[in-house]
Amino acid sequence: xxxxxxxxxxxxxxxxFMYGIYVIVHGHLTPGGGxxxxxxxxGSLIFITLAYGGDFLKLIxxxxxxxIVESLATxxxxxxxxxxxxxxxxxxxxxxLPKGVxxxxxxxxxxxxxxxxxxxxxxxSIFIIFLSLIIFKEESPQ
Amino acid sequence: MELELAISIITGFMIIGALFAIHAKDLLSSVIACxxxxxxxxxxxxLLKAPDLAIVQIVVDTITLIIMVAxxxxxxxxEKYIKLDTQGYVNAATGVLLIGVLLWFFIASIQxxxxxxxxxxxxxxxxxxxxxxxxxxxxxxxxxxFDFRGYDTMGEAVVLVTAVLGVLTILRLKGKK
Numbered sequence: 266x267x268x269x270x271x272x273x274x275x276x277x278x279x280x281x282f283m284y285g286i287y288v289i290v291h292g293h294l295t296p297g298g299g300x301x302x303x304x305x306x307x308g309s310l311i312f313i314t315l316a317y318g319g320d321f322l323k324l325i326x327x328x329x330x331x332x333i334v335e336s337l338a339t340x341x342x343x344x345x346x347x348x349x350x351x352x353x354x355x356x357x358x359x360x361x362l363p364k365g366v367x368x369x370x371x372x373x374x375x376x377x378x379x380x381x382x383x384x385x386x387x388x389x390s391i392f393i394i395f396l397s398l399i400i401f402k403e404e405s406p407q
Numbered sequence: 408m409e410l411e412l413a414i415s416i417i418t419g420f421m422i423i424g425a426l427f428a429i430h431a432k433d434l435l436s437s438v439i440a441c442x443x444x445x446x447x448x449x450x451x452x453x454l455l456k457a458p459d460l461a462i463v464q465i466v467v468d469t470i471t472l473i474i475m476v477a478x479x480x481x482x483x484x485x486e487k488y489i490k491l492d493t494q495g496y497v498n499a500a501t502g503v504l505l506i507g508v509l510l511w512f513f514i515a516s517i518q519x520x521x522x523x524x525x526x527x528x529x530x531x532x533x534x535x536x537x538x539x540x541x542x543x544x545x546x547x548x549x550x551x552x553f554d555f556r557g558y559d560t561m562g563e564a565v566v567l568v569t570a571v572l573g574v575l576t577i578l579r580l581k582g583k584k
Contacts (some may be wrong), residue, residue, distance in 0.1 A: 288462070293544040296458035298552070300563075304466040311473065332575075339568050346561060358557030364543030373543035379553045383564055390567045391470060394574050398474065401578045 266316050274316035281309035289384035293373045299380040303387025310392045314399075328396050335389035341382045345375055414451055421447045434484050438475045442468065459548045 288295075289302030349359030365372035424443030431437040445468035452461040491499070534551055542550035552560050 293546050293549045295546060296548070297462050298459065298546070298549050301459070301462040301466060304463070304470060308466060308470055311470065315473070335568065335571065339564055342561060342564055346557060358554065358561075360542065360554060367539050367543055368545045373545075373550075376542065376544050376549060376553045379560070380549065383560065386564055387567065390571045393571055395470075395474060397574055397578045398477065401580055 266318070270316050274313055278309045278313045278316075281312065282306055285309060285384075285388070289380055290377065291370070292380035292384075293376045294368065294370070299383030300387055302380075303384035304391055306384065306388040307391035307395075310388070311395050314395070328393065328400055331389045331393045331396065335386055335393060338382045338386035338389065342379060342386065345378055345382070349375070410454060413454055417447045417450055417454075432486065434479050434486055435476065437486075438472065438479055441475070442472050445472075459546075 285302045285305030285308070287302075288297035288305060289299060292298035292302065346358050349357055349361050352359065352361035360374040360376070362374040364374050367373075371377075421444045424440045424447070428437045428440035428444070431440060445464065449461050449465045449468070452458075452464060489495075534555060535547065538547055538550050538555075539545060542554045544550035544554070
């Protein structure tokens with residue numbers, strides 16, 4: 266891409282990324298949440314990949330890292346759900362942390378943690394589907 | 408009444424866009440016409456007061472469009488026509504028959520549904536009453552999705568992981584060393 270596209274994407278991609286993190290973290294207060302915010306974060310990563318092309322970013326390494334992040338985030342969601350079994354009432358998805366005041370940023374027990382890990386997982390999933398469409402075509406024999 | 412009129416007009420646009428997507432000669436304009444359907448659905452969600460769904464829909468639709476445009480530009484913009492043989496005619500006849508049967512069931516069952524916006528779902532009331540105190544979450548949707556319906560959300564997350572595993576397995580042509 267041209268210099269204008271590269272510079273503009275440099276300026277904007279960070280803002281999109283921060284907005285995605287805002288939507289994830291405030292998921293229990295304002296509309297949005299893990300799924301929406303995760304896709305916004307993935308969108309910023311896709312944006313910068315499209316602007317700079319595959320050679321700049323060494324995409325093979327990105328693919329390996331994204332796979333690990335995605336699997337770990339899913340594992341964390343399931344282990345938080347399982348941790349509810351050992352605190353308080355013996356049921357899965359038990360909200361074992363203190364709930365706090367409704368409307369504060371740190372409130373609602375474990376719901377923000379679910380939001381953060383589901384957001385990470387969704388971002389990694391969408392981004393890796395996009396990456397796999399680029400990488401595996403390049404390394405395949407013609 | 409105005410809401411129903413607005414939603415009817417937007418649904419008409421969606422139908423026109425979907426029909427154009429099927430019949431377009433150029434595959435790129437077909438993909439863009441699919442975008443009409445998605446973004447009209449966003450306006451429908453906003454009119455029906457569902458901002459959570461609208462955010463997810465607009466972002467997912469944009470990223471799907473980007474991926475589809477990349478795929479179309481990479482492969483071919485011309486649509487390939489296949490001449491129908493006997494099996495093709497049998498398949499088409501089965502499809503038309505199935506559409507007729509489904510339409511009949513749809514018309515038969517839609518007469519017993521509620522009017523738009525007035526639901527008689529029994530679980531909706533207890534979810535809304537005091538959900539903010541029960542879950543501690545100001546956003547009711549997050550409270551329902553992650554607390555009352557936690558298993559659904561975990562299933563969605565695992566479905567995404569499975570989909571990514573499938574994509575990586577199918578697209579990887581050269582084995583890992």
